[in-house]
Amino acid sequence: MKKFKRLTALVLALTLAMASLSGCGKAKEDDKATTSEAVEATETADGEELTGADKYPEFLTVDVFSNQSNFQGIQAGWFGKIVKEKFNMELNIIAPNVAGGGDTLYQTRSAAGNLGDIVFMGSENGRLSDMIEANLLLDITDYVANSEYIKTYTQGIEWMKSVGGTDKIYAIPSLVSTQSATTPSEGLDLTYGPYIRWDYYTELGTPEIKTFEDLLPILKQMQDAHPTSDSGKPTYAISLFKDWDGNMMNNAKQPTCLYGYDEMGFVLSKADGTDYQSIIDSDSQYVRVLKFFFDANQMGLVDPESTTQDYSIMYTKYQDGAVLYSPWPWLGQSAYNTVDNKAAGKGFMVAPVQDMTILSNGCSPQGDKYVASVGAKAKDPQRMVDFLDWLYSPEGIMTNCAPIDGTCGPEGMTWEMVDGRPELTELGKELLLNGDGAVPDEFGGGSWKEGSSWIAFNAVLQSDINPNTGFSYKYNLWDSVLELKETPLDTSWKEKMGAKSTLEYLQNNNQILIAPGCDFLSPAEDAQISTLRSQCKAIIVENSWKMIFADSEDEFNSLLATMQDQVKGLGYDEVLEFDMQNAKDQNAARDAVR
Amino acid sequence: MRQIKATNGEKVGILKRIPHDKKLFFMIAPFLVLVLIFSYFPLYGWVYAFYDYRAPLPLSKCDFVGFKWFKFLFANKYQIAEVVRVLRNTLAMSGLGILTSFLPLLFAVFLNEIKSKRFRKFVQTFTTLPNFISWVLVYSVAFSLFSTTGMFNNLLMELGWISEPLKFLDSDSHTWLTMLLWNIWKTLGWGAIMYLAAIAGIDQELYEAARVDGAGRFKLIRHITIPALLPTYFVLLMLSIANLLSNGMDQYFVFANSFNKQHIEVLDLYVYNLGITSARSLSLATAVSMMKSFVSVTLLCVVNFMSKKTRGESIV
Numbered sequence: 058m059k060k061f062k063r064l065t066a067l068v069l070a071l072t073l074a075m076a077s078l079s080g081c082g083k084a085k086e087d088d089k090a091t092t093s094e095a096v097e098a099t100e101t102a103d104g105e106e107l108t109g110a111d112k113y114p115e116f117l118t119v120d121v122f123s124n125q126s127n128f129q130g131i132q133a134g135w136f137g138k139i140v141k142e143k144f145n146m147e148l149n150i151i152a153p154n155v156a157g158g159g160d161t162l163y164q165t166r167s168a169a170g171n172l173g174d175i176v177f178m179g180s181e182n183g184r185l186s187d188m189i190e191a192n193l194l195l196d197i198t199d200y201v202a203n204s205e206y207i208k209t210y211t212q213g214i215e216w217m218k219s220v221g222g223t224d225k226i227y228a229i230p231s232l233v234s235t236q237s238a239t240t241p242s243e244g245l246d247l248t249y250g251p252y253i254r255w256d257y258y259t260e261l262g263t264p265e266i267k268t269f270e271d272l273l274p275i276l277k278q279m280q281d282a283h284p285t286s287d288s289g290k291p292t293y294a295i296s297l298f299k300d301w302d303g304n305m306m307n308n309a310k311q312p313t314c315l316y317g318y319d320e321m322g323f324v325l326s327k328a329d330g331t332d333y334q335s336i337i338d339s340d341s342q343y344v345r346v347l348k349f350f351f352d353a354n355q356m357g358l359v360d361p362e363s364t365t366q367d368y369s370i371m372y373t374k375y376q377d378g379a380v381l382y383s384p385w386p387w388l389g390q391s392a393y394n395t396v397d398n399k400a401a402g403k404g405f406m407v408a409p410v411q412d413m414t415i416l417s418n419g420c421s422p423q424g425d426k427y428v429a430s431v432g433a434k435a436k437d438p439q440r441m442v443d444f445l446d447w448l449y450s451p452e453g454i455m456t457n458c459a460p461i462d463g464t465c466g467p468e469g470m471t472w473e474m475v476d477g478r479p480e481l482t483e484l485g486k487e488l489l490l491n492g493d494g495a496v497p498d499e500f501g502g503g504s505w506k507e508g509s510s511w512i513a514f515n516a517v518l519q520s521d522i523n524p525n526t527g528f529s530y531k532y533n534l535w536d537s538v539l540e541l542k543e544t545p546l547d548t549s550w551k552e553k554m555g556a557k558s559t560l561e562y563l564q565n566n567n568q569i570l571i572a573p574g575c576d577f578l579s580p581a582e583d584a585q586i587s588t589l590r591s592q593c594k595a596i597i598v599e600n601s602w603k604m605i606f607a608d609s610e611d612e613f614n615s616l617l618a619t620m621q622d623q624v625k626g627l628g629y630d631e632v633l634e635f636d637m638q639n640a641k642d643q644n645a646a647r648d649a650v651r
Numbered sequence: 652m653r654q655i656k657a658t659n660g661e662k663v664g665i666l667k668r669i670p671h672d673k674k675l676f677f678m679i680a681p682f683l684v685l686v687l688i689f690s691y692f693p694l695y696g697w698v699y700a701f702y703d704y705r706a707p708l709p710l711s712k713c714d715f716v717g718f719k720w721f722k723f724l725f726a727n728k729y730q731i732a733e734v735v736r737v738l739r740n741t742l743a744m745s746g747l748g749i750l751t752s753f754l755p756l757l758f759a760v761f762l763n764e765i766k767s768k769r770f771r772k773f774v775q776t777f778t779t780l781p782n783f784i785s786w787v788l789v790y791s792v793a794f795s796l797f798s799t800t801g802m803f804n805n806l807l808m809e810l811g812w813i814s815e816p817l818k819f820l821d822s823d824s825h826t827w828l829t830m831l832l833w834n835i836w837k838t839l840g841w842g843a844i845m846y847l848a849a850i851a852g853i854d855q856e857l858y859e860a861a862r863v864d865g866a867g868r869f870k871l872i873r874h875i876t877i878p879a880l881l882p883t884y885f886v887l888l889m890l891s892i893a894n895l896l897s898n899g900m901d902q903y904f905v906f907a908n909s910f911n912k913q914h915i916e917v918l919d920l921y922v923y924n925l926g927i928t929s930a931r932s933l934s935l936a937t938a939v940s941m942m943k944s945f946v947s948v949t950l951l952c953v954v955n956f957m958s959k960k961t962r963g964e965s966i967v
Contacts, residue, residue: 071946104653160706160927161927163706164706164927164933167706167707168706168707185843187705187707187708188705188707190707190708190712191709191712299908299909361799361816361818362798362799362800362814364818364908364909364910365794365798365799365820365821365908470881527693583703584703584704584705584932584934584935586704586933587932588723588925588932591924591925591932592733592925595912597915598909600908600909601909602908602909602910603909603910606910614725623729626727626728626729626730626732627729627730627733628726
């Protein structure tokens, strides 16, 4: 008997070993990816309409693959509560940005055959057709036909059909707009701009800034006059980070947008189609900016931690007032322009650089290349489409608000209609004008920012008009909110610039270059080009950083020469030719809607 | 085949009825299965080196390109220069590792000479622990100590010894050496365990006989301990030579940045950077790692042959 027991033990051990191995196979993968937790719903909806657990009896945890999200994990807080109440599900956000390693997560998950139940992904570079061909996405044609809002965006849907190379519906574009292609899509501030600490700039008597390089002596004086931040740490005019480096160093690309350029691989193309530059050319805008940062570093204006820090560390420096220049309004202003700071006259405002013509992305009637899809293995496709449909509804658009910018949350919580126009409630003012704050328990508790929607998908362009209110979705554009913004900082800026907003100032001075919203998408590149590109871009990024922190101008120039020589040897020209063709095709598509 | 028979007429147990050698085979069978699944099955992945593979598409929908990616590595002098640079880093850091591979041995020997048992245990635990800290955490420690606003720089600034923070992490000076030091710090105690075990196995009579003959402590080490450890040392040395090209990537991955990349990018990291982080070069990365495997196997055979010739022992 004893012997038999021993044999049984051996067999058991074997079985266990096999079982644990089979975990690597497909079966387990599917098992893991299913959304169903089969948890009993704990709440019952009390509305008249069928919602929540009444409509969807089975509680689901939905995997949301969001290529642009900066949060990974279960969506919590007030937005999570609303989704739970409406759809009886929670969102498990899967974010390559957080996971790191660039494309790694997309590659491994897609190779394993399941990206998620809901997929937010770029459709360019042949991605969409690849995903359709690899059976990663669900054909939602029939579901869309029965939807309330999605089906009205026919232009976008048709566009995505042609991008995907199919006559079925697999994807719906984001940022759909009813405005014309040549209207700036951004709102009061553009995406890019030279934002500086306005209070320090006025202390210097608002000296003239003829061109971008003139900022350097001004920033130097500002830094010398204010060597420490609000908390007593050393102040630097410029702080850089490496997280978003791609085909080139991200920080060095931004100022080229001040002159109307945008990247297309290794090409910087001017939005009006008049100029196409190879980034590594010695006279390119990109090298100009590298030189700018090099000079800044020579003058002691660049934060020495730039080389090692990441975005979040840098962001805390902005919050502390330890950085004086911001290439984007949504960095400097959202970090530092709090109600208190603005009341004290402190904050980031756009600097009047005289020769700039800032790039602005026009609205797109057909939407943007970043699309929403339902995963092929989604447990309850109808509910997934219902959720997407809700994101396209006026209510969904207002509620699905990102932590930084955009819409302002659900009606009745942060805003309400007063005398026929939308106004922020007291809670709304507290949460939105300060950028963060505690949300009362009745709305789900937690902080405003943590509870905001982290799915990073804007269904409709937020500067469009909300049919329910007659005002834009974006609360920053509401008259009632503009009236709130009469702070000393705003007044000081308005007096000097003679305009009510950045947009108005730039329009008055003819300093906007609009890239019309067109239906161009960069095509799939073959493995040869990708491989050449990945080697070249690593060298370009590496040398760009070295050039900025070079000890002398000779070293700067020799690094540049080395870089040019090396990437050309590694097949840069072949990639450049491909990118150049794309840039020209893009311009042709823009011309068509101009 | 040898049959085991019950000698005293009792009921024969089921295990006893299985022949002895089969029984032994069954005992190692699970591990053979593990080896098959985790070491041989993945070799199927080599097939990717011969295709233009794109992540979501199944292999059947990708183009077969033959040896394109193998040729790609030697396409022109710049490409070759890249490969040479990466190989130089790999060999340099592996070589430094091999040159210092006697350190754990010495450490074990000296540790063994400590008379106070408690102190010895303390030192052993203390030096073994770093092995269990992942490189990511090691880097975060390194970052808080050595970044421009790290403890070390702050200390030097407070003392007034320097006016500008020193760049420890984001500079290219002595990259190989720094990496070696980090590696030694992390693995020294762990590497010594094997030798400590070997020391425990040395026949105590040898020591007694030597003491009778008047040998002091250093003579005991010189003439008994070290010669007894050498076989272990050589086996480990040969294995590490076979692993010359694969010195891992996690350490170099976490410490890498634009400034030290020239000298820190080892083969494994190069394969990762090429194949995984940037889309669609997976095929090339597979080709590189395939060649790496061939080189490793060849090296192992060469070393084994040399060992047989010079020491009369082989390891495989």
